[in-house]
Amino acid sequence: MSVPTDSNAKFAEYAHPEAIVSTEWLAANLTNPDVVVVESDEDVLLYEIGHIPGAVKIDWHTDLNDPVLRDYVHGEAFAELLSSKGITRDSTVIIYGDKSNWWAAYALWVFKLFGHADVRLLDGGRDKWIEEGRELTSEQPPLTRSSYPVIERNDAPIRAFLADTLAHIGKPMIDVRSAEEYSGERTHMPAYPEEGALRGGHIPGAASVPWAKAANEDSTFKSRAELEAIYLDGAGLKPGDDVIAYCRIGERSSHTWFVLNYLLGFTGVRNYDGSWTEWGSAVRVPIVKGALPGSL
Amino acid sequence: MTDLPTVLAQTKEDFLDLGDKDKIQLLIEFAEELPELPAEYQDHPELLEKVEECQSPVYIFVDVTDGLVAVHATAPIQAPTTRGFASILVQGLSGLNVEEALGIPDDFPSTLGLNTLISPLRVRGMTGMLWRMKRQIREKTSA
Numbered sequence: 365m366s367v368p369t370d371s372n373a374k375f376a377e378y379a380h381p382e383a384i385v386s387t388e389w390l391a392a393n394l395t396n397p398d399v400v401v402v403e404s405d406e407d408v409l410l411y412e413i414g415h416i417p418g419a420v421k422i423d424w425h426t427d428l429n430d431p432v433l434r435d436y437v438h439g440e441a442f443a444e445l446l447s448s449k450g451i452t453r454d455s456t457v458i459i460y461g462d463k464s465n466w467w468a469a470y471a472l473w474v475f476k477l478f479g480h481a482d483v484r485l486l487d488g489g490r491d492k493w494i495e496e497g498r499e500l501t502s503e504q505p506p507l508t509r510s511s512y513p514v515i516e517r518n519d520a521p522i523r524a525f526l527a528d529t530l531a532h533i534g535k536p537m538i539d540v541r542s543a544e545e546y547s548g549e550r551t552h553m554p555a556y557p558e559e560g561a562l563r564g565g566h567i568p569g570a571a572s573v574p575w576a577k578a579a580n581e582d583s584t585f586k587s588r589a590e591l592e593a594i595y596l597d598g599a600g601l602k603p604g605d606d607v608i609a610y611c612r613i614g615e616r617s618s619h620t621w622f623v624l625n626y627l628l629g630f631t632g633v634r635n636y637d638g639s640w641t642e643w644g645s646a647v648r649v650p651i652v653k654g655a656l657p658g659s660l
Numbered sequence: 661m662t663d664l665p666t667v668l669a670q671t672k673e674d675f676l677d678l679g680d681k682d683k684i685q686l687l688i689e690f691a692e693e694l695p696e697l698p699a700e701y702q703d704h705p706e707l708l709e710k711v712e713e714c715q716s717p718v719y720i721f722v723d724v725t726d727g728l729v730a731v732h733a734t735a736p737i738q739a740p741t742t743r744g745f746a747s748i749l750v751q752g753l754s755g756l757n758v759e760e761a762l763g764i765p766d767d768f769p770s771t772l773g774l775n776t777l778i779s780p781l782r783v784r785g786m787t788g789m790l791w792r793m794k795r796q797i798r799e800k801t802s803a
Binding site: 408 | 684685687688691716738739740741742744776777778779781782
């Protein structure tokens, strides 16, 4: 790896310190030609009102989703996107975003579907950078087009589909949505729009760990010891477990996927991106209502 | 089909006339123009309704006085898309009479040419906002 790992003491505790950098580290490495900074937000206009100098924007909805199928873009579109942003297959990509990096983690997960080797998250994301009074600009960086190769996605290791998830029932699963979504409570008041799924509840056996439990107030990730208390002691995961995480459309569960995979070192974690908008509308899949995980 | 009220019709025309980059800029301008909540609502958060369809915290309040509509909304500075959506509706609905406001088509947000640029999922947040505003107008005029 040409770009050094952040030697921050908190990160050294994590299973993969090379997957995360601090704001200090990024400030010192902004001009490194091997580093490309990518902003990826829930709010699609944030980049325009101010971003980290030199950062490019990749939007999850408009850039990474296939415009027709409910799927991610394929190799050619991904190659075109990354080439247009000046990213090469060897670039060290640092992704940051709003909302404790929830969408940044999603973008990172998609980069990993394409096997991009060196992608890291900025701990604390956009909020921390701004909180520390660091420089922002609304100027677009001058981009030199690169030539990113066409790589087909390899979904299987980190992405679960409906059938995979159905077969996984009985093994560890984490539902990262809010407690109300997990229990299946709905707002049944008249003239309120229906949610994006026909049924409420959760997948049998899934433990409820809302994604934001992994984040501190300042949007940074919690320490390894705190994360172990949440996911090992609290949710009952054991090292070596195969885990599936899901939420509503797979975005919040990417954050949890990142935590389990890179910070705690689980090797068999998959994100079920169909998530509740698929499961809660699928015919005859089992559902449990209420606050307890339940079983088949 | 009723005609769109003047301000919203103008907003729609402005968006449809612009290229993608300028559309973004116009939405940012709307975000910047969202007025502060009047003081009486700042002290009474319970009066405000949260728009659950938006992923950023946005709250709205509709007031109907003498048959005229006033709409207020608040959303964080770090949520410009949501603020922009709210601002379009606050400017477009305020001052209308009840009939004009209720006559705004529910699909107005998706007619601004923003679906490809912003994503249908996000534009749905603005649809939820409009829906809730119209519901509040109905509640406040039937009482």
